[in-house]
Amino acid sequence: MIFADAFAWLLDAANWTGSRSIPVRVGVHLLYCLGAVLGAAAIAVPLGLYVGHTGRGGVLLVGGSNALRALPTLGLVTFLYLVAGGGQVGVLIGLVVLAVPPILAGAYAGIQDVDRGVVDAARGMGMTGAQRLWRVELPNALPLLVGGLRNATLQVVATASVAAYVGIETLGRPLLDGLRVLDYGQFVGGAVLVALLAVVLDVVLALVGKLVIPRGLRLSARPRRRAKAPRVG
Amino acid sequence: MIEFRGVTKRFDDGTIAVNGLDLVVEAGTITVFVGPSGCGKTTSLRMVNRMIDPTSGTVLVDGRDVLTVDPPKLRLGIGYVIQQAGLFPHRTVLDNVATVPLLSGWSKGRARTRAAELLELVGLPAELGRRYPVQLSGGQQQRVGVARALAADPPVLLMDEPFSAVDPVVREGLQDELLRLQAELDKTIVFVTHDIDEAVRIGEKVAVFREGGVLAQYAPPAELLARPADDFVAGFVGKDRGYRSLSFVDAAGVEVRPVETADEPGGDGRWRLVVDADRRPQGWRAPDGSTVPGGSLYESGGPVRGALDAALSSPSGLGVVVDAEGRLAGVVEARQVLDVIESRRG
Numbered sequence: 006m007i008f009a010d011a012f013a014w015l016l017d018a019a020n021w022t023g024s025r026s027i028p029v030r031v032g033v034h035l036l037y038c039l040g041a042v043l044g045a046a047a048i049a050v051p052l053g054l055y056v057g058h059t060g061r062g063g064v065l066l067v068g069g070s071n072a073l074r075a076l077p078t079l080g081l082v083t084f085l086y087l088v089a090g091g092g093q094v095g096v097l098i099g100l101v102v103l104a105v106p107p108i109l110a111g112a113y114a115g116i117q118d119v120d121r122g123v124v125d126a127a128r129g130m131g132m133t134g135a136q137r138l139w140r141v142e143l144p145n146a147l148p149l150l151v152g153g154l155r156n157a158t159l160q161v162v163a164t165a166s167v168a169a170y171v172g173i174e175t176l177g178r179p180l181l182d183g184l185r186v187l188d189y190g191q192f193v194g195g196a197v198l199v200a201l202l203a204v205v206l207d208v209v210l211a212l213v214g215k216l217v218i219p220r221g222l223r224l225s226a227r228p229r230r231r232a233k234a235p236r237v238g
Numbered sequence: 239m240i241e242f243r244g245v246t247k248r249f250d251d252g253t254i255a256v257n258g259l260d261l262v263v264e265a266g267t268i269t270v271f272v273g274p275s276g277c278g279k280t281t282s283l284r285m286v287n288r289m290i291d292p293t294s295g296t297v298l299v300d301g302r303d304v305l306t307v308d309p310p311k312l313r314l315g316i317g318y319v320i321q322q323a324g325l326f327p328h329r330t331v332l333d334n335v336a337t338v339p340l341l342s343g344w345s346k347g348r349a350r351t352r353a354a355e356l357l358e359l360v361g362l363p364a365e366l367g368r369r370y371p372v373q374l375s376g377g378q379q380q381r382v383g384v385a386r387a388l389a390a391d392p393p394v395l396l397m398d399e400p401f402s403a404v405d406p407v408v409r410e411g412l413q414d415e416l417l418r419l420q421a422e423l424d425k426t427i428v429f430v431t432h433d434i435d436e437a438v439r440i441g442e443k444v445a446v447f448r449e450g451g452v453l454a455q456y457a458p459p460a461e462l463l464a465r466p467a468d469d470f471v472a473g474f475v476g477k478d479r480g481y482r483s484l485s486f487v488d489a490a491g492v493e494v495r496p497v498e499t500a501d502e503p504g505g506d507g508r509w510r511l512v513v514d515a516d517r518r519p520q521g522w523r524a525p526d527g528s529t530v531p532g533g534s535l536y537e538s539g540g541p542v543r544g545a546l547d548a549a550l551s552s553p554s555g556l557g558v559v560v561d562a563e564g565r566l567a568g569v570v571e572a573r574q575v576l577d578v579i580e581s582r583r584g
Contacts, residue, residue, distance in 0.1 A: 126324030129289055129396075130338050130386070131314035144328040219328035221370030 010190025011197060014179075025174060027198065034175040034202065037093075037165045041100030042108075042158050049105045050150070053112025057146070058138045066113060070106040078103050079167050086171040096168045103164055104157040111153015115146025144219050151214040155207055162203040166195075176202065239265045240286055240394065240426060245295035247281050247451070255281040256451035259295070263443075265393075268420055268427040270441035272434055273474070278451030279430045283396050286428065287316045299394060314342055317387030317395035317425070322403045323379040325371035331357070331382050332367035338390040349389075356385040361415060377408040381415070388423070397429045401436070413440050434475055438463065438482065446471050460486035484543035484579065491578045492545055494538070494559050494568035509554035517565045519558045535560050538567050546575045 014020060020027050056066045081102060085095030119142050127141045166177030176199045183192030215223070240263040247256040256278040263269045271279035284290040285297050288309040297304045304312055325334050335353035340346065357367055360381040371379055380400060387395055401409045417440060420427065431437055437444045438459035446454045446462065448470050455467040463483035466472035472479070500510045500523040512520040512529060521532045533551030536544040536559050548557030549572035556569040 120324070120327070122320055122322050122324035123326060125289075126318065126320055126383075127326070129287060129313055129318035129320065131310045131312075131341055133310045136310075136341070141326055141328075145326075221326075221328045221330070221372060224370050224372050 007189045007193050010188075011193035012190075014188075014190040014194040015197070025178070030174050030176050030178055031198065031202065033173065034162070034165050034177075034199075037097065037100060037168060037173070037175060038158065038161045038206070040097055041104050041161045041165070042154065044097065044101040045104035045108050045157060046154065048101070049108035049153075050112050053109045053150075054116060054138065054143065054146075057113045057116025058134070058142060063113070063117075066109065070109045073102055074106045076102065078164050079170070082167050083170065093168075093173060096171060096173060100161050100165060100168075104161050107156035107160065108150075108153045111150045111156070112146065115149035115153075116142050118149060119145040145222065147218045148214070148222060151210065151218065155210045155214075158206050158210060159203050162206060163199060166199060239263065239298075239300060240428065241296075241298040241301075242282065242285075243296045243298070245282070245285060245292045245297060247278070247285065247290060248293045254451055256285070256292070259451070259453055261445060261453060261456060263426060263428055265426045266424045267442040268416075268429055268440055270437040270444045271428065271430045271447060272432065272437040272441075272444055273447030273454075274449060275432060277447035277449055279432075279445075279447045280398055281451070282447075283398055283428055283430050286394070286396055287313045287318060314338060314390065315392050315394070317390075317392040319380075319383045319387045319395070319397040319400045321399040322376075323371070323383035323400075325379055325382055325386070327371050329370075330367065331362075331369050331371065331374070334371065334382060335367075335386045335389050337386060338392075342390055352389060353385070356389050357382075359388070359419070360385045375408075376404045377412060380404060380412055384416070384419070388419075388425075393426060395425045395427045397427060399430055399432070402431065402433065409436070416440060435482070438475075438485065446474060448474075481543070481546075484546060485541045487542045487579065487582060489540065489542040489545050489575075489578070491581070492542065492570055492575055494570055497556060497558075497566075497569040499566070509556065511554075511558065511566065511569075513566055519560065519566055522552070522554050524553070532558060535564070536570065537562065542575060542579060545570050546572060546579075549575060 015027075023029075052066070056062050078099060082096055082099035085099050087095075089095035089098070123141060123145065124137065127137045132140065165175050166180055168175045169177030169181050176195055179191045179195030179198075183189060183195060242259045242261045245256055245259040246254065248254050259278075259282060271282060273279050281290055285292050286299065286304065288304055288307075291305065299312075299316070325331075326337070332350055332353050335356050336346075336349035339349035339352055344352070354364060354367060357364060362378065362381055362385070366374070366378065371382070374382065383400065401412045404412065413436065429440065441459055443456065444459050444462050445456045448454045454474075455462060455471045457465075460483060462471065463475055463479045463486070466475055466479070476482070498508065498510045500512045502510070507525045509525060510523045511532075512523055514520055519532055519535060522530050524530055530553050533553065534544070534548050536548035536557055538559050538561055545557055545559070548559070549555065549570055550557075552558060556571060557575075558569055559567040561567045
């Protein structure tokens with residue numbers, strides 16, 4: 006029955022127009038997610054690359070990002086909202102804090118996981134530190150880095166719902182409203198939308214990954230293929 | 239020429255990796271650093287291109303103290319090959335080989351043309367250039383590693399256990415290939431290995447290191463096997479050193495005599511050699527009429543070790559001698575080979 010109600014809610018034309026309609030809420034939700042992931046990436050990617058490349062501060066980085074992970078998001082968003090005196094900035098900062106750890110972990114682990122022999126060869130052939138980072142370490146770190154971005158995106162999409170607590174029209178709104186008036190159709194309908202959005206974004210990022218991750222690395226992720234040429238070595 | 243003058247490397251934890259190394263690597267030779275693990279051979283190699291800097295002492299490349307040269311610039315002029323090749327997985331084989339020329343400022347087109355030449359030089363088909371490292375066998379990857387190190391035509395080549403991760407048969411092929419390349423290119427090569435057989439096989443001079451980073455002996459391989467400086471070197475070169483030293487004795491004076499082949503009539507009750515239409519040995523026909531596989535073949539003109547091995551491994555006791563094309567030249571007897579070895583002693 007709940008799903009029928011949810012379906013009815015989703016298909017109700019009244020929910021598709023106006024300033025509190027589904028499209029508007031999806032748009033707002035997306036905007037917050039995009040802002041949060043981009044903001045987090047702007048902080049976490051350079052930091053992760055630097056620490057991974059130099060090997061300095063790895064312990065601090067891992068400890069720090071675990072501490073960030075332990076923060077309760079709802080509490081943080083509410084706290085920042087109160088501290089920032091209302092407005093969207095508090096919510097955005099809360100989501101950025103949430104998105105930083107997975108991206109940081111992806112960037113750092115991506116660089117750290119590059120085969121030591123490959124890095125040694127790059128150095129031994131005469132690459133400077135910067136050349137090594139941009140031409141060798143970063144391209145090889147992309148699979149894990151993109152993975153970190155996907156993780157962060159999923160978490161942010163799910164958590165952006167809490168922004169509704171402080172009055173922002175994200176997809177958390179129907180969840181809260183539905184719960185308050187025991188309108189489970191609205192509640193489940195909102196949840197379905199959040200889940201759908203998460204899946205769509207993940208697929209989009211997977212495609213982006215296919216575009217940016219070098220072919221040679223994608224080949225190695227698959228089961229090893231027999232070389233077709235005659236073996237000469 | 240590479241020169242180590244009183245070079246010592248002490249790591250932060252206090253271990254001494256290299257202790258007072260004095261050694262000259264002659265230009266245009268293959269010099270092998272060999273020793274057990276922890277003997278400082280790799281550390282010594284890595285001090286040449288400043289992957290590690292010495293605690294004291296001087297390393298000179300062509301008379302210039304390497305510490306006076308900026309590391310990336312120094313390394314662009316020194317080829318570097320490591321174990322498991324260390325190819326860049328995200329680049330094609332061709333672009334891997336073109337790395338150093340591109341870093342040195344060549345145009346993309348010129349660097350790729352050069353890379354294609356190098357692939358050919360190391361015996362890889364051109365179409366392999368479009369592949370990625372993960373699509374190659376271990377031996378192919380090592381060849382690409384060598385091609386990549388040679389791409390900018392550096393006078394010095396550093397090779398750190400380059401062939402130790404491939405199987406023995408492939409390794410032998412790669413060693414032969416290196417010797418062939420060296421005959422053509424005349425580089426100054428420093429080659430690190432823990433395998434004494436590899437060392438005496440490819441080295442023109444061999445430096446044996448012992449634990450604690452001390453040079454135990456520095457000599458041509460024949461001398462190393464014949465006159466080890468002390469018990470450590472004698473133990474390291476191994477029990478079979480008397481036999482292995484025969485690799486450096488030429489076989490002049492060993493009598494090669496004809497042999498009956500199985501396609502000739504008669505000969506019952508004797509061992510006869512089976513040959514194909516091109517007179518390539520195929521095995522032996524035993525006196526009871528059965529056919530058994532042959533032993534190792536000795537190519538005429540090679541060192542006496544091959545002749546003795548051919549005789550000892552042959553089911554008939556006769557070592558089969560072939561010419562450069564692999565065609566039957568005759569047979570030798572172990573007793574006769576030993577006589578020649580004995581006579582050399584006197």
